[in-house]
Amino acid sequence: MNLKDKLDQVDIFHRVGRCADELGLETYVVGGYVRDLILKRESKDIDFVCVGSGIALATKVAESFEQHVPLSVFKNFGTAMIKLDDWEVEFVGARKESYRADSRKPLVEDGTLQEDQERRDFTINAMAISVNAHNFGEMIDPFEGMKDIKRKVIKTPTDPNVTFSDDPLRMMRAIRFASQLNFDIDPDTFDSIIKNAERLSIISAERIIDELNKMILVDKPSYGFKLLFASNLLHQFFPEMVALQGVDSVGDKSHKDNFYHTLQVLDNISTTTDNLWLRWAAIIHDIAKPATKRFNEKVGWTFHGHEDKGARLTPGIFRRMKLPMDERMKYVQKLVRLHLRPIALVSDKVTDSAIRRLLFDAGDDIDDLMKLCRADVTSKNNNKVVKYLANFDKVEQKIIEVESSDHVRNFQPPVSGEEIMQMFGLEPSKIVGELKEEIKEAILEGQIQNNKEEAMDLLHKLAVLKKLK
Known part of the structure; x- marks a missing residue:
């Protein structure tokens, strides 16, 4: 037709x-x-x-x-x-x-x-x-x-230097169209993007992030990020991500290139979800590795605490890039903070207590957290990947079992602070918070079940110890 x-x-x-x-x-x-x-x-x-x-x-x-x-x-x-x-x-x-x-x-x-x-x-x-x-x-x-x-090429109709200098947002659009359509960018057009990359500074963060989010939502978003990196556009608005690129070596010990690892994680998770903010969690999950990178003679390169520092960096990145400073940012921040926790549970010796604490901290986002952790398993050794993913199957099964019996996802205390004050004639005070915390800890440790009856029994015992009655 x-x-x-x-x-x-x-x-x-x-x-x-x-x-x-x-x-x-x-x-x-x-x-x-x-x-x-x-x-x-x-x-x-x-x-x-x-x-x-x-x-x-x-x-x-x-x-x-x-x-x-x-x-x-x-x-x-x-x-x-x-x-x-x-x-x-x-x-x-x-x-x-x-x-x-x-x-x-x-x-x-x-x-x-x-x-x-x-x-x-x-x-x-x-x-x-x-x-x-x-x-x-x-x-x-x-x-x-x-x-x-027919050639699958993105090309400007007139001189690309004029096109991009006039409206630098078109450089982002060139890469966005290449990402969405799986096209190449004409060599002269791409050279002009490199030449004019710094002109992006006159474009508002809102316009840039609108184009970037469209790239993130394509089937294979790594392609767009590689073009952004190669063209120096990424350097203009996302220096934290650029800093992930590169490999340091001391003797025979080196670490993986965290920029390309991040892109692999992003592609992996994009096969399982269209959730823009879960994809953003994949982008940011290792963002603090450059700041936490250390070399240890015995174990090689370490990135201790990168998950916590990454979570602390997340609001600043969202604010600067004009991403929403609301529950969506907090969701990404939570996943960044927790992304190592399920990996630490990949063991036959995982305890119910550790699972309860993960469920308590992740709440309704536990399923998305597990998707992120699965996507984070990248290795050239396929056997290693298969083994890790099989272990995650065990963790997820354990999560289902613990949740069905203990109901700690989105945990609500079985006894409220008001009830505690009424029981013991207390005013709002530190001791009320301490009693609530001890009940929570007892439930998470499996010492009592997550129900009012056992929580009340524990409260009476604690009251005797603390001489509240």
Whole structure:
């Protein structure tokens, strides 16, 4: 099926074409929709460009429906949008742009279709298909975007140095598209990204993180991170991750490259979850290894305490990168802090007490923590990987058994502080907290069951010892 036949099947294209003909406007569907149509990717965003007023065209299209169609007009930008079920349809007049050196906000003027295509970021996004009746379905592809789709290449339509200097966010977009589509980046385009990497400094952290999160959510996010590293873009906004790269050696003792280990963990976990924040936990889990790296003559390289320091670093990374400072950050921070705990339990001698404490600390995030720990098992020795994962099976089975009998996930004390104060006539004080802590410890150690009756018995015994009655 050719492109014209595909457009024929969707009413909006003929409807827009009829309205455009009535207004005498040369009109095209452009950009991402055209690219995705060729790639057979689903897309719910349609962009139309007309040589004239996009707002006038949008208004006429909205009025052409018998039912009410929501119309949003953005006069300052010369754009308008209508919503049709799941579709978002945007209209804009063809324009040309010029930039100042200290800003990515362009000076915009009315332009021709060719000038509009020249301002597009990449050749694969610069194709246009006419919707006017006389040449409906005709492709206008001055920069050979179709050829680049077949070659699987990301390339700028004009001089990449101008493209990226004008709008440095396009460097992030180049890598994001390469990641999402599994394309290569044209050598001249990539060289220009390297040359202009420092220009990323004029882009807001919010725009950068939006592109980065889209890269993180692809099937194999390591590809995008390798391109970010090789292009020096990663160095501009995530120096902590860059610091993971490299291997130190003393004699015959060396450690693994923690940058590439982190990417392997990220790819591993991406096969089991689409949870962006669990993927972020994979990215940050070893972030403090450079700061905790030490050499010991007997055991070689160590990273003692990197999990705790990594958890302490997490809020600062989130704040600087404009990631959410809410429960999502706390979730990532918890997983970073706990990511070594299940590994320490990979033993036939694991105790119920250790499992209870893990369940207590992880709460409802225990399943995600175990996914992270499984993803963290990376080795060139496949037998070693198989053995570790089999041991994790035992730990998970133990978790199921302990949780079913002891119910310590999201632990709530069986006796409240108010009940303790009422029982012994106490005011709010340190002793109340100490009694609650002793009950919790007794449950986690398996000395009593997690129920009110046994907790009350222990309380009475503690009261005698502490001379509360």
